[in-house]
Amino acid sequence: xxxxSWILLLSALALVLGLIVLVQQLTARPAGTALVYSDGALVAxxxxxxxxxxxxxxxxxxxxxxxxxxxxxxxxxxxxxxxxMRQGAKSGGAPIICLPNHLSIRFTDEGYDGVSR
Amino acid sequence: xxxxxxLLLALAILLSLCACKKLPESSESILYAMDTQxxxxxxxxxxxxxxxxxxxxxxxxxxxxxATDNRSDLSMLNRLGSSTNAxxxxxxxxxxxxxxxxxxxxxxxxxxxxxxxxxTADAYRIPREEELESTLKLVGLSRVHLYxxxxxxxxxxxxxxxxxxxxxxxDLCRAELEKRQLTxxxxxxxxxxxxxxxxxxxxxxxxxxxxxxxxxxxxxxAVEGTRAVVTSGxxxxxxxxxxxxxxxxxxxxxxxxxxxxxxxxxxxAESGLLADGLSTALFVMGYDKGEALWRESDDFECIxxxxxxxxxxxxxxxxxxxxxxxxxxxx
Numbered sequence: 001x002x003x004x005s006w007i008l009l010l011s012a013l014a015l016v017l018g019l020i021v022l023v024q025q026l027t028a029r030p031a032g033t034a035l036v037y038s039d040g041a042l043v044a045x046x047x048x049x050x051x052x053x054x055x056x057x058x059x060x061x062x063x064x065x066x067x068x069x070x071x072x073x074x075x076x077x078x079x080x081x082x083x084x085m086r087q088g089a090k091s092g093g094a095p096i097i098c099l100p101n102h103l104s105i106r107f108t109d110e111g112y113d114g115v116s117r
Numbered sequence: 118x119x120x121x122x123x124l125l126l127a128l129a130i131l132l133s134l135c136a137c138k139k140l141p142e143s144s145e146s147i148l149y150a151m152d153t154q155x156x157x158x159x160x161x162x163x164x165x166x167x168x169x170x171x172x173x174x175x176x177x178x179x180x181x182x183x184a185t186d187n188r189s190d191l192s193m194l195n196r197l198g199s200s201t202n203a204x205x206x207x208x209x210x211x212x213x214x215x216x217x218x219x220x221x222x223x224x225x226x227x228x229x230x231x232x233x234x235x236x237t238a239d240a241y242r243i244p245r246e247e248e249l250e251s252t253l254k255l256v257g258l259s260r261v262h263l264y265x266x267x268x269x270x271x272x273x274x275x276x277x278x279x280x281x282x283x284x285x286x287x288d289l290c291r292a293e294l295e296k297r298q299l300t301x302x303x304x305x306x307x308x309x310x311x312x313x314x315x316x317x318x319x320x321x322x323x324x325x326x327x328x329x330x331x332x333x334x335x336x337x338x339a340v341e342g343t344r345a346v347v348t349s350g351x352x353x354x355x356x357x358x359x360x361x362x363x364x365x366x367x368x369x370x371x372x373x374x375x376x377x378x379x380x381x382x383x384x385x386a387e388s389g390l391l392a393d394g395l396s397t398a399l400f401v402m403g404y405d406k407g408e409a410l411w412r413e414s415d416d417f418e419c420i421x422x423x424x425x426x427x428x429x430x431x432x433x434x435x436x437x438x439x440x441x442x443x444x445x446x447x448x
Contacts, residue, residue, distance in 0.1 A: 040147035087331045094324060094332065095156075102149055104156075113158070113315075115334070116346040116383055117307035117326035117353070 032091065032108070034072045036065065039102040048072060048091055061101040072105060074098060143301070144168060150175045151183070151283060153306030160300045160316050167297050171290050175305075178204065178286050184228055184277045185237055194268070195228065195275040201267045208278050208285055209263050211390055215281075216258055219398035219410065224369035228277035229255045234374070236365050241356035243363070253372045279365075280349075283308040284393025287345055291389065307353075309346040310389050320437075325420060328352040328380045335422055336430070337440040338385070345392035349400040350381030350422070368401050377403050378423055385434060386417040395419075404429070408446060419446075 036044040038058050046052060046067050053075075054065045063084060064076040071089035077098055084098035094115040096105040146157045146168045155175065157168055181204050183189040194200035208225070215223045229252045235241040244252070260271035270276070278285070287310040290303055300313030302321055311321045323346050324334035340346065354365035355374075363374040382399040386392040395417055399407040404421055411419055411431055418433040420443075428443040435445045 037147055039149070083331070090332050094326070094334075096332075097154055099149075099154055102154075104147055104154060111322070112324045112334075112337070113302050113311075113321045114304050114309040114346070115307065115324045115326055116309045116348045117331070 032070070034067070035106045035108065037104040037106065046072060056101075056103055058101045058103065063098055063101055063103050065105065072096070074103075074105075077101065146172070148172050148175065150179045151286070151306060152185075153283075154304075155306060156304040158302050159294070162297075162299055162301075167294060167299050170293055170297075171303075174289055174293060175286055178282065178289070181205065182208070182278050182282050184275075184279070191276060191278065194270065198270045198272070198274075199267060204285070205276075206263065206266075206268060208281055209261060209268055209276075211285075211394065212278075212281060213258060213261075213263065215391075215394040215398060219395070219402060220406070221258075221369055222398040222401040222406075223280060223394050224256065224258060225276045225278055225281065226256050226258060226260060226274055227367050227369055228275035229273070230367050230369075230372050231277055231279075231365075232275075233372075234363065234367075235356075236354065241358075241363070243358060249372045256369055256372065280397040281390060281394050284345065284347060284389035284391070287389030287393070291343065305389075307348065308389060308393060309344075311340055311342070311344050311346075314342060324440075325381075325383050325422075328422065335381075335441060336420060336428060336438050336443065338434065339437045339439070340385070341437075343387060344385055345387065345389040346383060346385050347389070347392040347396045348381050348383040349396040350379075351375070351400075352380065366397060366400055375401050379404060379421060380424055381422045382407065383420040383422075384417050385419070388416075391417060411446070412448060 032048040034046040034048055035042060036056060038056050043056060044054060048067055048070050052067045056063050061078040063074050066073055066075045071091040073089035074084040074096060077084050079098050079100040084096055087096045090096060092107045092111055143158050143160050144162045144165060148155050157171055159167055162168055181190045181202055184191055186192060190200060190202040190205060194205060212225045231237055233244050233248060233252050255273050260274040262269045283305040287303060287305050287308055291310055291312050294301060294312045303310040309323055315321060320339035320341050323338045323340050325336045325348060327333040327335050328350050349366060351362060351364035355362050366375050368375050379400060382396050384392040384396040399419060418431045420430040422428055428441055429446055430438055430443050432445050432447045
């Protein structure tokens with residue numbers, strides 16, 4: 001094959017690869033978002049790059065969520081055991097769960113499909 | 118030359134379209150049952166019918182198997198002493214098999230002990246010696262008489278399927294998804310059940326929780342296909358008194374919460390029921406007896422987390438495990 005043909009072939013392959021990468025980048029899910037579920041229903045999407053405070057009420061119980069420094073935590077809660085507060089500030093990984101108040105905080109870049117506990 | 122360029126352009130467009138092809142959307146749902154949170158991620162369940170079906174299945178099981186709900190079939194069995202409920206009979210057959218296999222470490226007749234120590238009402242207490250002795254007389258599968266179509270209990274015998282119910286539910290959910298030709302991952306209060314392959318063919322990534330930090334993992338597993346991953350440990354439900362931790366997992370032989378060298382045991386098996394029952398039993402048995410059981414078995418793998426932070430896992434998990442230093446137990 002002539003040199004010019006090889007150049008054209010390689011250029012086309014490079015174009016194809018570039019298109020593939022571009023499409024994957026455009027369809028990738030955004031990172032750094034906490035999804036807040038109350039009793040199984042999504043009630044809030046919180047951008048972890050923006051500090052915020054949110055109260056979630058459920059059946060007489062409540063949780064105060066704080067987003068700060070790129071992470072989210074349960075700062076206060078009405079639950080009797082306080083497990084949700086002890087889970088600390090997180091920006092990914094396993095969800096934060098408050099079982100008595102049916103609260104679950106999950107992350108879009110969880111990295112894990114499940115946590116055995 | 119023009120023909121070559123045209124072909125290359127067509128190839129470029131075709132491959133780009135392939136890159137645009139989206140993986141099946143996953144649908145996620147959360148429900149609260151069996152005193153815990155359950156999470157489903159299903160692929161291909163576009164109309165939510167499968168998730169609804171799983172929710173109905175679990176709700177039905179809870180009505181049958183809850184030891185604390187007075188309306189349940191199990192509570193009625195514990196009160197009246199007999200039952201024909203098919204799920205209860207199935208669980209008892211499984212319990213008998215697992216009890217024999219684990220030298221009695223798994224025993225669903227421990228409910229009187231669970232009540233005695235206050236775990237049913239969150240009113241924890243340490244019983245007196247004489248209370249323990251008298252309650253232990255009510256424990257033992259010899260007090261359960263299982264027939265083809267019904268079960269009868271000796272007087273004051275009471276059952277609790279806490280060590281088996283979620284695993285049993287997981288198996289039924291798996292069967293439902295397989296019938297619908299769907300794949301996904303279920304977390305039933307932390308009992309993990311994967312069904313089939315992920316759409317992108319990569320392994321399911323499962324973390325085993327650090328007992329001392331719910332945000333951290335002791336070890337990470339790359340799990341292929343359909344598997345149950347279940348952990349039993351001393352950190353899930355417990356109370357502390359005078360510097361000693363009393364967890365919710367009881368040794369049927371002593372009537373007391375297990376206290377020993379292990380913080381948790383994780384079992385990986387194809388069956389959720391097997392993984393659930395064995396994780397409890399192996400925690401009760403301790404490492405030496407648990408390892409011996411593994412050596413004479415071929416249907417599960419295991420991870421032991423010790424109080425000193427060390428981790429041992431069986432050789433079937435060696436390639437799947439990462440994230441920490443561990444010792445491989447080989448056949």
